[in-house]
Amino acid sequence: MGLLVGDAVGVLYEFHSPEQIPPRDQIEMTTPVGFRRSHAGVPVGTWSDDGSQTLCLLATSGHQRACPRTTFSRPHMTERQCQGISVSEFSSVAAIPSA
Numbered sequence: 001m002g003l004l005v006g007d008a009v010g011v012l013y014e015f016h017s018p019e020q021i022p023p024r025d026q027i028e029m030t031t032p033v034g035f036r037r038s039h040a041g042v043p044v045g046t047w048s049d050d051g052s053q054t055l056c057l058l059a060t061s062g063h064q065r066a067c068p069r070t071t072f073s074r075p076h077m078t079e080r081q082c083q084g085i086s087v088s089e090f091s092s093v094a095a096i097p098s099a
Contacts, residue, residue: 007051012037012044052091 012031013021015038022032031037
């Protein structure tokens with residue numbers, strides 16, 4: 001969960017040089033007034049493809065534990081990732097199941 005939150009915060013600041021990034025105490029889920037954030041059309045709280053790929057990796061790892069006779073393999077992860085991309089299973093804008 002922390003990785004996804006960190007990724008969502010970072011999406012606002014990516015592609016800026018270190019000199020352009022606000023001081024640490026000003027970094028929040030929304031950018032400081034006057035800061036031109038990356039991906040202005042993307043809703044605040046949206047994680048990137050990095051977060052989506054991490055969810056895919058976790059799902060693949062969980063599958064391997066649930067089915068010990070299978071092995072963690074690149075084909076399985078690729079299949080999961082392609083499924084996730086096609087149905088937005090790992091997208092930040094997909095519905096997140098309640099615990």
